[in-house]
Amino acid sequence: MAETIRESEIVTLAGTKFSPGSEILTLLARQSPEIRGDTRVWMLNDSKLWYASQNQADAYLKVDSSEAYKKGMHNAEHACIQTNMNTIIGMMEPRVSFLDLGCGNANMTIGIVKSAESKGRDVVFYPVDISPRILSVAVQNAKSEGVKTRGLNGDFELLGELLNETQPERQRVFNLGANFVNFNSDHILGLISGVMRSSDLVYFSAQISNNHNVPEIVEQYRDNPGAKGMVFGTLAHVGFSPKDLEYNARFNEKTKEVEAYAVVKDLPEKLKGTGIKPGDEIVVITSYKPSLGDFESIAKKYFDGKLISDPEMTYFAFLGKKKKPGLRL
Ligand SMILES: C[S@@+](CC[C@H](N)C(=O)[O-])C[C@H]1O[C@@H](n2cnc3c(N)ncnc32)[C@H](O)[C@@H]1O
Numbered sequence: 001m002a003e004t005i006r007e008s009e010i011v012t013l014a015g016t017k018f019s020p021g022s023e024i025l026t027l028l029a030r031q032s033p034e035i036r037g038d039t040r041v042w043m044l045n046d047s048k049l050w051y052a053s054q055n056q057a058d059a060y061l062k063v064d065s066s067e068a069y070k071k072g073m074h075n076a077e078h079a080c081i082q083t084n085m086n087t088i089i090g091m092m093e094p095r096v097s098f099l100d101l102g103c104g105n106a107n108m109t110i111g112i113v114k115s116a117e118s119k120g121r122d123v124v125f126y127p128v129d130i131s132p133r134i135l136s137v138a139v140q141n142a143k144s145e146g147v148k149t150r151g152l153n154g155d156f157e158l159l160g161e162l163l164n165e166t167q168p169e170r171q172r173v174f175n176l177g178a179n180f181v182n183f184n185s186d187h188i189l190g191l192i193s194g195v196m197r198s199s200d201l202v203y204f205s206a207q208i209s210n211n212h213n214v215p216e217i218v219e220q221y222r223d224n225p226g227a228k229g230m231v232f233g234t235l236a237h238v239g240f241s242p243k244d245l246e247y248n249a250r251f252n253e254k255t256k257e258v259e260a261y262a263v264v265k266d267l268p269e270k271l272k273g274t275g276i277k278p279g280d281e282i283v284v285i286t287s288y289k290p291s292l293g294d295f296e297s298i299a300k301k302y303f304d305g306k307l308i309s310d311p312e313m314t315y316f317a318f319l320g321k322k323k324k325p326g327l328r329l
Contacts, residue, residue: 009150009151010132010135010136010139010150010151010152010153011150011151011152011153011165012132012153012154013152013153013154013155013158013161013162014161016130016153016154016155016158018048018052018130018155020048020049020052020053020234020237021237021238023046023048023049024044024049024234024237024238025238025274027043027044027046028042028044028271028274028275028276029274031043032275033275033276033280039279039280039281040277040279040280040281041261041280041281041282041283042276042280042281042282042283043282043283043286044234044235044282044283044284045182045259045283045284045285045286047102047179047182047183048130048155049234049237049284050230050233050234050284050285051129051130051131051134052130052131052237053233053236053237054133055233056131056229056230056233056234057131057133057134058133059226059229059230059233060104060134060230061105061133061134061137063226063229073178073207073220073315076207076310076312076314076315077108077177077178077205077310077315077317078108079310079311079312079315080205080308080309080310080315080316080317081108081111081112081317082111083308083309083310083311084308084309084317085112085115087306087308087319088112088203088308088319089112089115089116089119089121091201091319091321092116092121092123092171092173092201093121093170093171093199094120094121094122095121095122095169095170095171096116096121096122096123096124096170096171096172096173097123097124097126097166097167097170097171097172097173098112098113098116098123098124098125098126098173098175099126099128099156099162099166099172099173099174099175100125100126100127100128100138100175100177101128101156101174101175101176101177101179102128102129102130102156102176102177102179103127103128103129103134103135103138104129104134104138105134105137105138105141106125106127106137106138106141106142107141108177109125109127109175109177110125110141110142110145110147112175113125113142113145113147114145114147117147123147123148124148124149124150124166124167124170125142125147125148125149125150126149126150126151126152126162126165126166127139127142127149127151127152128151128152128153128154128156128162129151129152129153129156130153130154130155130156132153135151135152135153136151138151139151150165152165157188157191159191159192159194159195160195163195171199171200171201172196172197172200172201173200173201173202173203174192174196174200174201174202174203175202175203175204176188176192176202176203176204177203177204177205177317178204178205178206179204180204180205180206180288181206181207181287181288181289182285182286182287182288185288185290185298186298186301189204189298189299189301189302189303190302192302193302193303193322193323196321196322197322198321198322198324199321200321200322201319201320201321202303202305202318202319202320202321203317203318203319204299204317204318205315205316205317205318206288206289206290206295206315206316206317207287207289207314207315208289208290208291208292208295208313208314208315208316209256209289209290209291210291210292213314214251214289217251217258217289218249218250218251218258221249221258221260221285221287222248222249224249227249227260227285228247228260230260230284230285231245231247231260231261231262231284231285232245232247232262234284235262235282235284238268238270238271239268239269239270239271240262240264240268240271241268243265243266244264244265244266244267244268245262245263245264245265246262246263246265247260247261247262248260248261248262248263249261251289252286255286255288256288256289256290256291256294257286257287257288257289258285258286258287258289259283259285259286260283260284260285260286260287261281261282261283261284261285262281262282262284263279263280263281264276264277264278264279264280264281264282265278266278292307292316295307295316295318296318299318299320300323301323302320302322302323303318303320303321303322303323304320304321304322304323304324305318305319305320305321306318306319306320
């Protein structure tokens with residue numbers, strides 16, 4: 001059957017109805033705050049909320065091209081990809097649907113697609129993002145590099161809908177990249193492995209924590225106007241203004257996540273019935289910083305594959321295929 005790729009189009013996924021304000025109210029209504037010592041802690045750590053408005057999307061697009069942002073994890077991931085490009089492409093079949101889950105501006109993944117094409121792979125690129133504004137930048141970036149592209153606007157957890165857009169005869173590459181760290185690992189890896197066929201490929205990555213680097217990692221978040229902007233920008237959807245909030249970041253030893261959060265000083269009218277009180281904390285960003293051992297064991301729980309890293313070995317990624325069912329006796 002001849003393939004029809006409608007180049008550089010953007011498709012809105014059917015299940016996509018996203019209103020950040022009501023999403024936040026629903027998340028709050030479904031939870032009781034966690035009690036930590038004398039403090040009540042609310043969780044609003046859904047990455048869909050961080051880029052949902054035009055202002056948030058523009059802030060991300062600006063921060064992503066700033067040198068300060070690139071110095072941190074962004075550079076480490078770039079180095080990881082560049083160092084291991086042959087390995088990554090070596091696991092791709094001749095014909096590929098490349099799904100970029102939470103693509104952002106897609107500059108990093110467009111680099112992979114271009115390299116794959118230069119090594120003879122025929123790739124259709126599917127950037128997926130909840131933000132139409134960010135997705136249109138990704139599609140434009142891909143188009144200007146001459147990549148065959150179909151942008152998908154919506155929640156990438158709707159994997160079934162994404163698969164309907166791709167062609168079944170091609171190998172699917174699921175690129176979760178650094179977005180992995182913003183999800184519960186079992187949840188997101190379970191979802192992806194659940195739709196993978198034996199020939200499909202997954203890629204995801206994380207900054208690795210060890211006995212020495214946690215204070216430095218937390219500092220990267222604490223002293224970070226971009227992260228603070230994401231926390232305040234998310235809370236603005238329910239009426240908080242910056243004067244109502246105080247920003248901070250910490251490492252949660254139990255979950256191995258950095259938590260970027262706000263302490264509530266004053267409560268907007270809209271939230272008076274939610275149970276939130278001044279003095280409460282609202283965690284907006286969580287970013288998992290696994291040890292290398294934990295990263296490898298969660299990856300190998302779902303996939304067979306290999307670990308790759310940047311030359312400094314601060315940043316690791318996993319390239320894998322769906323785990324073959326073990327022999328059950
Ligand atoms: C950090 S940014 C860009 C990451 C990009 N892959 C990179 O490495 O540069 C994360 C992007 O994922 C998108 N995103 C987050 N959660 C999403 C979800 N559940 N569905 C679709 N897009 C999502 C955001 O809108 C944002 O553009």
